[in-house]
Amino acid sequence: MEILITNDDGWGVQGLMVLARHMTRLGHVTIVAPDGPRSSMSNSISLTKPMTMEKVDLSDCADFSDEEKKHIDAYITSGTPSDCVKLALNVLFGDDPSRIDLLVSGINHGSNASINVVYSGTMGACFTGCEHGIKAIGFSIYTHEQPTDMSHFEPYILELTRHLLDEPWSPLQCYNINAPLGPLKGVKWTRQCHGHWEKEIEKRADENGKPLYWMTGTFVNEEPESEDTDEWAVANGYVSVQPCTADMTRYESL
Amino acid sequence: MEILITNDDGWGVQGLMVLARHMTRLGHVTIVAPDGPRSSMSNSISLTKPMTMEKVDLSDCADFSDEEKKHIDAYITSGTPSDCVKLALNVLFGDDPSRIDLLVSGINHGSNASINVVYSGTMGACFTGCEHGIKAIGFSIYTHEQPTDMSHFEPYILELTRHLLDEPWSPLQCYNINAPLGPLKGVKWTRQCHGHWEKEIEKRADENGKPLYWMTGTFVNEEPESEDTDEWAVANGYVSVQPCTADMTRYESL
Numbered sequence: 138m139e140i141l142i143t144n145d146d147g148w149g150v151q152g153l154m155v156l157a158r159h160m161t162r163l164g165h166v167t168i169v170a171p172d173g174p175r176s177s178m179s180n181s182i183s184l185t186k187p188m189t190m191e192k193v194d195l196s197d198c199a200d201f202s203d204e205e206k207k208h209i210d211a212y213i214t215s216g217t218p219s220d221c222v223k224l225a226l227n228v229l230f231g232d233d234p235s236r237i238d239l240l241v242s243g244i245n246h247g248s249n250a251s252i253n254v255v256y257s258g259t260m261g262a263c264f265t266g267c268e269h270g271i272k273a274i275g276f277s278i279y280t281h282e283q284p285t286d287m288s289h290f291e292p293y294i295l296e297l298t299r300h301l302l303d304e305p306w307s308p309l310q311c312y313n314i315n316a317p318l319g320p321l322k323g324v325k326w327t328r329q330c331h332g333h334w335e336k337e338i339e340k341r342a343d344e345n346g347k348p349l350y351w352m353t354g355t356f357v358n359e360e361p362e363s364e365d366t367d368e369w370a371v372a373n374g375y376v377s378v379q380p381c382t383a384d385m386t387r388y389e390s391l
Numbered sequence: 392m393e394i395l396i397t398n399d400d401g402w403g404v405q406g407l408m409v410l411a412r413h414m415t416r417l418g419h420v421t422i423v424a425p426d427g428p429r430s431s432m433s434n435s436i437s438l439t440k441p442m443t444m445e446k447v448d449l450s451d452c453a454d455f456s457d458e459e460k461k462h463i464d465a466y467i468t469s470g471t472p473s474d475c476v477k478l479a480l481n482v483l484f485g486d487d488p489s490r491i492d493l494l495v496s497g498i499n500h501g502s503n504a505s506i507n508v509v510y511s512g513t514m515g516a517c518f519t520g521c522e523h524g525i526k527a528i529g530f531s532i533y534t535h536e537q538p539t540d541m542s543h544f545e546p547y548i549l550e551l552t553r554h555l556l557d558e559p560w561s562p563l564q565c566y567n568i569n570a571p572l573g574p575l576k577g578v579k580w581t582r583q584c585h586g587h588w589e590k591e592i593e594k595r596a597d598e599n600g601k602p603l604y605w606m607t608g609t610f611v612n613e614e615p616e617s618e619d620t621d622e623w624a625v626a627n628g629y630v631s632v633q634p635c636t637a638d639m640t641r642y643e644s645l
Contacts, residue, residue, distance in 0.1 A: 179473075180433035180509045187595070187603035214604075219433075219510075224604060227592035252522045254639050255434045255515075256473075268506045268587045308585055310641055328640040331562055333522045338481035341441070349441035350468075350478060380644030385508050386582040387564055390634030 138164030138238040139230075141271070143221040145175045145245060145258025148193070148213045151283050152244030154200035156276060159294045160241060161201075161208040168193075168211040169225040171218065176247070180261040181217045188216040190224050218242065218262035226269060239302065240266040243276035244290075246283060250315045250367035250377060251332035251358070260381070263311040267383035273311040274301060279371055280318060289319025293376055297324070301378075313379040317371040325375040330366035331359040392418030392492040393484075395525070397475040399429045399499060399512025402447070402467045405537050406498030408454035410530060413548045414495060415455075415462040422447075422465040423479040425472060430501070434515040435471045442470040444478050472496065472516035480523060493556065494520040497530035498544075500537060504569045504621035504631060505586040505612070514635070517565040521637035527565040528555060533625055534572060543573025547630055551578070555632075567633040571625040579629040584620035585613040 140160045144153045148170040160166045169190070193211040195201065201209060212229075214221055222240065230236040245259040254260050259275045266273030274297075278290055293316070301312055337354035358368050370377035394414045398407045402424040414420045423444070447465040449455065455463060466483075468475055476494065484490040499513040508514050513529045520527030528551075532544055547570070555566055591608035612622050624631035 174439065177436045177438045178433075179435045179515065181435040182431045182433075182510055182606055184431045184606050185428065187597075187605050190602070190604055216604075220606070223588075223591050223606070227590070228594070228604065232589055232591075252637065255518050255522075255637055256436055260639075261433065264509050268509075270587070304644075307641075307643070310644065313639070326645055328642065328645060329638050333524070334477075335486055336481070337477050337486075340482070343441075348444070350444055350482065351441050352436060352438050352474070352477070379639075380641040381639045382641040383506065383509055383639075384583050385514075385567070385633075385635045385637075387561075387634040387636040388582065389561070390558075390564065391580055391582060 139236060140164055140166050141225050141237050141240045142166060142168045143170055143218050143242050143262045145171065145178060145218045147171045147173045147175065150246065151285065152246050152278065155287055155291065156241055156244050156294065157209060158201060158205055159291065161205045162295060166209045167225060167229060168209065169221040170213055171221060172213045172215055175217050175258045177256045178217045178258040178261060179256050180219050180264055182219050182223065183216050188214055188220055188224065190214040190228060218258040219265040222262050222265040234269040234271050237271050240271045240273040241276065242273065245277035246281050247277060248279055248315060249275060249277040249313055250371060251330040254313055254329060260313055264383040267309045267311050270308065272302065272306055274298060275313050277315045279316065289321050290316040297378065309383040311381050313381050315367055315371050315377040317374060321376060322374040324378055325370040327367040327370050327377045327379050328365055329379060330368035332368065333357055333359065393490060394418055394420050395479050395491045395494045396420060396422045397424055397472050397496050397516045399425065399432060399472045401425045401427045401429065404500065405539065406500050406532065409541055409545065410495055410498050410548065411463060412455060412459055413545065415459045416549060420463045421479060421483060422463065423475040424467055425475060426467045426469055429471050429512045431510045432471045432512040432515060433510050434473050434518055436473050436477065437470050442468055442474055442478065444468040444482060472512040473519040476516050476519040488523040488525050491525050494525045494527040495530065496527065499531035500535050501531060502533055502569060503529060503531040503567055504625060505584040508567055508583060514567055518637040521563045521565050524562065526556065526560055528552060529567050531569045533570065543575050544570040551632065563637040565635050567635050569621055569625050569631040571628060575630060576628040578632055579624040581621040581624050581631045581633050582619055583633060584622035586622065587611055
């Protein structure tokens with residue numbers, strides 16, 4: 138198998154390296170990651186400025202064993218997660234998506250459940266995979282701490298990937314997987330919880346007294362009692378597996 | 392009615408000013424627009440840097456009549472289209488989405504049909520409206536030329552807005568409206584066409600010979616014969632009205 142990996146937290150973060158290490162057990166891994174944080178960049182792509190893309194010398198990289206390094210090529214780019222997928226596809230795989238058997242994105246540090254899925258750069262990369270007919274899975278873990286203990290989640294990564302690859306895939310389909318901190322009770326298939334952010338803007342003055350506005354906020358779960366949502370699953374110790382689509386049509390309205 | 396307007400082409404572009412002018416006939420208009428182009432920024436939000444937001448003095452603005460100006464307040468921000476919605480909601484409307492009766496975004500210069508909907512900043516603003524329970528409609532016209540003749544499309548703007556406001560709205564629902572150049576044959580309700588971009592990366596060297604990668608490409612319609620798609624509608628002289636959802640769940644897989 139040929140596995141493409143990207144993320145939105147940037148090259149070198151724990152989640153990316155853990156994901157790549159596990160994926161070497163499935164086949165050859167190509168990492169194309171941003172050169173720094175690209176959180177909440179959604180499906181953003183770089184239309185107005187050129188991008189860089191450079192191969193990473195892994196010889197001194199302590200995250201992978203010598204055996205793992207034999208199965209990994211890595212690149213960093215100045216682009217967004219969606220840019221990384223498009224750069225990989227065009228520059229490394231001859232604009233032929235059939236040469237990529239699987240795209241995995243993450244492991245994101247933070248939640249991509251509920252409405253966060255539309256802002257997530259991790260999932261933006263997956264929706265770009267959908268555009269090109271590439272099977273795509275996004276992984277997230279509910280903590281921003283690094284390093285963090287991911288050992289409870291790690292056994293699920295390959296098991297879920299293998300299981301989902303065996304499922305039927307429709308056009309524009311992908312998966313959004315969210316894991317809480319351990320211990321884990323198992324896996325739940327979920328839908329997107331209805332929720333929103335509130336008190337999102339904090340006003341502070343700059344040194345000249347001019348107002349500046351910072352994004353912050355508190356997430357509000359609008360249906361905390363619903364047991365079929367991604368938020369309920371992670372709040373109750375389960376890995377949430379949300380089947381997603383990049384088809385934005387609301388068919389019930391047609 | 393209180394109508395919030397934003398776009399992804401930035402303050403002052405023809406599409407925004409035309410949309411605002413028509414919306415003054417429905418009620419009071421608050422424009423919160425980016426200070427420059429934000430095309431293809433999707434649902435991107437600014438987590439890592441502060442934003443500016445300043446009121447625009449409309450007294451010398453030639454796009455609006457004196458009568459229209461009585462019904463318009465305008466602001467420009469350094470943020471993305473989704474940031475504009477969140478800034479407006481929090482800073483101008485006390486974090487109370489019930490004070491905004493309608494969000495309109497656009498008129499975008501270019502296509503937001505097919506897979507472009509997931510990259511569009513215009514539609515990103517609408518999906519942010521969805522998050523907060525605000526009724527949202529995105530408008531696009533199939534040309535990047537400015538100024539361009541929009542007179543064929545203008546009569547549809549208020550008629551469609553009034554019609555859609557009378558429809559039932561579900562949580563996370565919004566609309567993506569795309570218009571071709573004239574003349575128009577009418578309106579079609581549509582679904583998202585399956586399509587993708589190819590040959591998207593152009594490699595050019597900088598002055599030191601270092602490779603730089605530019606986003607470009609050609610859109611490929613994967614189902615040109617399907618008559619129920621947004622691409623078919625605009626290619627055949629109809630205004631496309633696509634009901635959308637910010638719920639990314641693929642329910643058929645559950």
